[in-house]
Amino acid sequence: MQEQAFRFGRARHLVGIAGLPSSAARETVGVIVLNAGLVHRIGPFRLHVEMTRRLNAQGYPTLRFDLSTIGDSAASGESQTRHQQICADVADAMKLLGEQAACQRFVLIGLCSGSQSAHMVACSDARVAGAVFLDGYAYRTLGYHLRYYVPRLLDVKRWLGVFSRRRRAQQGSGEPAFTVAPLPQAVVRADLAGMLERGLKLCLIYSGGISRYFNHARQFRECFGGLVRHPDVFTRFFKEADHTYILTGDRNRLLEQIERWLAQNFPVTAGASS
Amino acid sequence: MSARGEAELPFYFGPERALFGLFHAAGTPARKAVLLCPPLGQDQIRCHRLYRQLAQALVADGVAVLRFDYYGTGDSAGDSAEVDWERCIADAATAAAELRARSGIDQVFAFGARLGASIALASAAQARFAGVVAWDPVLDGRAYVEQLDALQLALRIDRARFMQPRKETDVAAQWLGFAISDSLRQQIAGLHFKRPAAPTLLLESLPPDRPRAWNGFVVDAATIRSLQPPTPWDDPRRLEVAILSHPLIQAVTQHVREVA
Numbered sequence: 001m002q003e004q005a006f007r008f009g010r011a012r013h014l015v016g017i018a019g020l021p022s023s024a025a026r027e028t029v030g031v032i033v034l035n036a037g038l039v040h041r042i043g044p045f046r047l048h049v050e051m052t053r054r055l056n057a058q059g060y061p062t063l064r065f066d067l068s069t070i071g072d073s074a075a076s077g078e079s080q081t082r083h084q085q086i087c088a089d090v091a092d093a094m095k096l097l098g099e100q101a102a103c104q105r106f107v108l109i110g111l112c113s114g115s116q117s118a119h120m121v122a123c124s125d126a127r128v129a130g131a132v133f134l135d136g137y138a139y140r141t142l143g144y145h146l147r148y149y150v151p152r153l154l155d156v157k158r159w160l161g162v163f164s165r166r167r168r169a170q171q172g173s174g175e176p177a178f179t180v181a182p183l184p185q186a187v188v189r190a191d192l193a194g195m196l197e198r199g200l201k202l203c204l205i206y207s208g209g210i211s212r213y214f215n216h217a218r219q220f221r222e223c224f225g226g227l228v229r230h231p232d233v234f235t236r237f238f239k240e241a242d243h244t245y246i247l248t249g250d251r252n253r254l255l256e257q258i259e260r261w262l263a264q265n266f267p268v269t270a271g272a273s274s
Numbered sequence: 275m276s277a278r279g280e281a282e283l284p285f286y287f288g289p290e291r292a293l294f295g296l297f298h299a300a301g302t303p304a305r306k307a308v309l310l311c312p313p314l315g316q317d318q319i320r321c322h323r324l325y326r327q328l329a330q331a332l333v334a335d336g337v338a339v340l341r342f343d344y345y346g347t348g349d350s351a352g353d354s355a356e357v358d359w360e361r362c363i364a365d366a367a368t369a370a371a372e373l374r375a376r377s378g379i380d381q382v383f384a385f386g387a388r389l390g391a392s393i394a395l396a397s398a399a400q401a402r403f404a405g406v407v408a409w410d411p412v413l414d415g416r417a418y419v420e421q422l423d424a425l426q427l428a429l430r431i432d433r434a435r436f437m438q439p440r441k442e443t444d445v446a447a448q449w450l451g452f453a454i455s456d457s458l459r460q461q462i463a464g465l466h467f468k469r470p471a472a473p474t475l476l477l478e479s480l481p482p483d484r485p486r487a488w489n490g491f492v493v494d495a496a497t498i499r500s501l502q503p504p505t506p507w508d509d510p511r512r513l514e515v516a517i518l519s520h521p522l523i524q525a526v527t528q529h530v531r532e533v534a
Contacts, residue, residue: 002291005284005349015284017294017349038516040322042348045451049349072284072296072326208437215437242435244514246451247444 001056004100006065009092015072016041016065016093019056020101025269029129030103031055031262032093033064034114036134036244040071044111044244047251051109054255059268061101065093067117083120090121105129107266109258110136112243116182122200123191130201130265132258135243137188138206138214141222147215189224192233201232201265205257209243234261281333287342288368294349295342295369297376298329304338307379308530309370309401311386311394314357316450317507318347320517321387327518328385331527338377342369344393355453359461363397370401383533384472385526387517388412388507392465398472405473405533407526410480410505413491415465422449425510432510450513467491475529477522479505499525 003019033048035041041064042049052062066073067089076085094106107130110118115136122131152158183191195202206214217237220228228235236257241250281299286292310325312318329339344362346352370382384403386394391411398406412418426449431439448454468491476491479501501521506512 002286003349003351005286005294007282007284015282015296017284038323039319039514042319044319044514045316046348046354050353071322072282074282209435211437239437240440244451246429246435247440248448248453249444 003053003056006096008096009073009076010088011074011076011078013068013074013076014065014089014092016063016096017052018097018100019052019062021056021059021061023059026102026104027269028060028101028103029262029266030061030063030094030097030101030106032090032097032106032108033062034090034108034110034117035067035070036111036114038070041066045246045251047111047245047254050251051255051258054259055262058259058263060262061097061103063093063097065089086117087121087124090117091125094125094127107131107262110134119188119191122195126198128200130203131195132203132205132261134205134254135207135210135214136204137182137185137223138210138219139182139185139223140213141219143222144213144215144219185223189227192224193227196227196230196232199232201234203234203236203258203261203265204228205236205238205254207237207241207243207245208239209241232265234265282329287372288365290351292345292351293342293365293368295340295372296329297373298333298339298341300333300336300338300377302336304377304379305336306530307338307340307373307377307382308332309366309373309382309384309394309403310339310341311366311369311384311390311397312341312343312348313386313388313390314344314347314362315389315452316513317388317517318343318390320515321390323516324387324518324522328523328526331523332530335527335531337530338373338379340369340373340376342372353453355455357452357455357458359393359396359458362393363400366393366397367401370397370403383407383530385409386411389462392467395467395470395472395474396465398470403472405475406470407475407477407529408470409477409501409522409526410507411467411476412462412465413467415462418465419459419463421508425450425508428510434511473497473533475499477501477525479503479519479522481506484508501525 003017006016008014036044048064052064055062068085069075106127108118109132111134115133118131122128220235245251245254283297285295287295325341332339343350344365346354346357373382374380381404383405384394385407387409389412391408394406426445430445476498481504
């Protein structure tokens with residue numbers, strides 16, 4: 001199977017790479033991978049290339065593409081909020097993959113800000129059947145603070161280093177910090193509940209790389225309550241991995257997990273192969 | 275949609291259409307053409323935005339540009355572990371031929387950063403480059419390999435990245451996020467340049483504490499130009515921060531404008 005490069009979208013402003021298994025059935029979901037931060041469509045350390053090619057080999061049509069103004073994609077020229085742009089860009093991506101592979105339902109995969117993009121589209125677009133949130137929304141909980149502070153309070157060496165670290169912190173790095181304010185916890189919880197009511201299947205995989213605010217598998221329940229026990233919700237905490245899966249072994253374990261989740265929840269229709 | 279975006283065409287080319295390319299057509303009939311040779315590994319991702327900005331600046335000057343990915347990198351076919359130095363050189367020559375065919379211009383210049391500059395220099399004869407602009411090229415392969423090995427080893431115990439230190443086996447056979455084959459390691463370790471095979475402008479912006487290997491390479495000091503500020507190529511704290519440089523774009527576009 002060869003991948004194909006496309007310029008597409010309502011203003012032909014988007015660039016993406018489609019992987020189109022030769023005999024993908026109409027019922028098979030298409031998988032769309034969204035930008036992680038400002039990294040272009042290949043993903044951190046080429047994660048999205050490995051991911052889409054492995055999914056192609058399983059029979060899933062895929063598209064990795066750049067949202068407006070990221071990577072090789074241009075601006076659409078419209079007057080829209082970033083939220084509207086992302087929803088419209090992903091709608092364009094679903095239209096393209098639908099035309100190329102005849103799929104009608106889609107699974108969105110996003111890491112970090114890509115997870116936020118997937119979340120906002122999954123809230124409103126009926127064509128989205130599932131989503132994989134990698135290091136998506138999370139909130140410090142009482143459990144988080146206990147797990148974080150109790151071992152430190154009992155560690156004498158840490159106490160000795162407190163003052164020197166505080167001095168360094170006061171000096172600051174001098175680097176500007178650009179971050180996106182997360183949605184409030186209650187909003188995200190309601191959004192996820194709404195997705196489940198609409199029949200979406202959700203996969204939340206978080207890494208040890210976000211230990212500043214997430215440090216244990218229990219924290220899924222602490223953040224989102226009973227809905228993580230919903231049969232259509234899958235959660236996994238890869239404590240050993242970093243945020244962008246820099247090690248090939250960690251990347252491999254992540255991709256195996258995503259493949260398994262897709263196979264269980266959106267099996268490739270018989271007859272489809274790469 | 276801007277005309278600029280429409281003029282940037284993504285496509286696959288080369289043997290078995292294995293190479294990804296993005297052709298930036300000049301708005302007017304192009305007078306010159308430049309092939310942008312990307313670096314390898316994480317440098318390629320960090321430089322992606324800069325390469326796009328450079329391409330657009332060159333296009334504004336009436337220059338046709340091709341950006342591309344070597345086999346095993348970016349959107350091109352192949353796994354990261356399959357990257358091969360000789361294949362990279364052959365891919366650069368294939369890309370130069372593609373640029374000539376698409377632009378209708380035979381005189382092609384090359385630009386590259388770090389190992390991309392090394393590939394542009396190594397492929398200059400095969401690709402028939404009329405000139406090369408090399409930004410902080412890797413000229414001493416052995417030192418570069420030692421440096422990457424040290425950075426990879428330090429990654430194992432990077433507390434800003436991992437909750438717990440990783441085992442040595444976890445970080446083996448990789449350089450900063452990318453699987454690396456023994457053969458590529460040996461090929462890069464064996465890199466050594468003396469004289470460039472095409473007229474070369476060397477743009478240098480290494481931090482002051484980094485050793486330069488320019489001596490014995492460029493015979494005319496006038497072909498070396500320093501850029502400020504220094505580029506943090508090997509700062510592990512900025513491993514996932516984009517490399518951007520307005521002075522670099524100015525220097526390259528000016529040079530291409532001035533060369534015959």
